[in-house]
Amino acid sequence: MGEHKQVDNVPEGKARFFTTRQMKPSDKGFVGFETVWEPFQKEAEYTTPKKP
DSSP, X not given: OOSOOOOOOOXXXXXXXXXXXXXXXXXXXXXXXXXXXOOSSOOOOOOOOOOO
């Protein structure tokens, strides 16, 4: 149980609003995943309304 197994590379996962990538194994053998989020909405420039 003390031996570390060779970890296969997992392909990059893509969803609607985020992408996950496999990180390199740490010195203890832990393999994590990095999540890159894309913005949910676009920001519009504010314009002052016309005066009546």
